Amino acid sequence: MELRHLRYFAAVAETCHFGQAAATLHVAQPVLSYAIRQLEAELDVTLFVRTTRQVSLTPAGAYLKEQAERVLAGVDDAVDGVRRIAAGRSGLVRLGLTGIAAFSHLPRIARIVKRELPDVDLDIRADMLTPGQCNALRAGAIDLGILRPPATGEDIESRVIDVEQLVLAASIDHRLAIEPVVSVADLRSESFVMYDSRDSAVNDAVVKACRAAGFVPRRAYQASGTPVLLALVAAGLGVAVLPASVRALPLDGLVVRDLADADTVEVALAWKTGVENPVVGAVADVIASAFATGSADADPRDLDAQLSAQFGDER
Structure with a gap:
């Protein structure tokens, strides 16, 4: 699982709208849709229920949304910490x-x-x-x-x-x-x-x-x-x-x-x-x-x- 796929999933899970998520991520909607399909294939689960009217999370998708938010927050904190240490702004x-x-x-x-x-x-x-x-x-x-x-x-x-x-x-x-x-x-x-x-x-x-x-x-x-x-x-x-x-x-x-x-x-x-x-x-x-x-x-x-x-x- 690539970190990029997890970020793409989190954006779609937040909005339940592929178009809005694609605009937020600054990627083309077909690219985003393909990445989500790749993630579902890797996990062998369905993460979203897609209809012509709406997109909603499956139970597996709802669970992954919670975990993805925690993982991505940890990654962001780690990146920020590394940069602060390198800049002399954090440490002992x-x-x-x-x-x-x-x-x-x-x-x-x-x-x-x-x-x-x-x-x-x-x-x-x-x-x-x-x-x-x-x-x-x-x-x-x-x-x-x-x-x-x-x-x-x-x-x-x-x-x-x-x-x-x-x-x-x-x-x-x-x-x-x-x-x-x-x-x-x-x-x-x-x-x-x-x-x-x-x-x-x-x-x-x-x-x-x-x-x-x-x-x-x-x-x-x-x-x-x-x-x-x-x-x-x-x-x-x-x-x-x-x-x-x-x-x-x-x-x-x-x-x-x-x-x-x-x-x-x-x-x-x-x-x-x-x-x-x-x-x-x-x-x-x-x-x-x-x-x-x-x-x-x-x-x-x-x-x-x-x-x-x-x-x-x-x-």
Whole structure:
């Protein structure tokens, strides 16, 4: 049974009029009549009762009409789905994020992807440090990453989408909690709570800022993720210097203060070199555009050009 025959049958079954069905299908009526006869011969049943006055469905024809509508709807849905995937408008994208970015950047990302690509699902992998994200991109475990440069290892491309100031996180009863603005030099005698990864971009920025102020931070505690790190700070076990987006994680007993002379850290969109996936490319475009207007260093045209070169213009 050809799909064409099923479509022809469905048109005649809907109207019970060969002339009207032929006009709808844009075929000649003799061609349509011949196709229906072929279908009846293949099935060895009579699908229509034909008289000079009217055409009506037989019981077998009525049953086939119901089944044909279901089958044809499924075929149409499949064709539409395939085309949407090929155009980057439908599918699943696995997105990795650093601990803080899951709170500060993910809401904007999820909102704009839902609005611009409603048939794309995001599988979120949160609290992943940059080295872990790079390894996951390389292994194909995630498709895109929101991380802090530099990306580690080969075959990973990235583009900065945001730049953040470093700020001070301290317990509410800390001596510096009453100060609206703090200097890095004021932290010379403090114990620090830092990430336990040797490749943490935030740790590197903190050490750089402290050395510029004339001291090396004394690492008292280490944490594998941001929630644990902040809990240790709120408990008074030390201070932490973190990206300003940490303000998105309010915690009882914790205060965040500006650092007058601190450095900045970057947030980047990252992907594996050479991966051609129109859905991933479409999501990358949407994420880039969401932050391009909010970052002085991000030009939407540059982002689009780089992502188009990576994922192709078919998006």
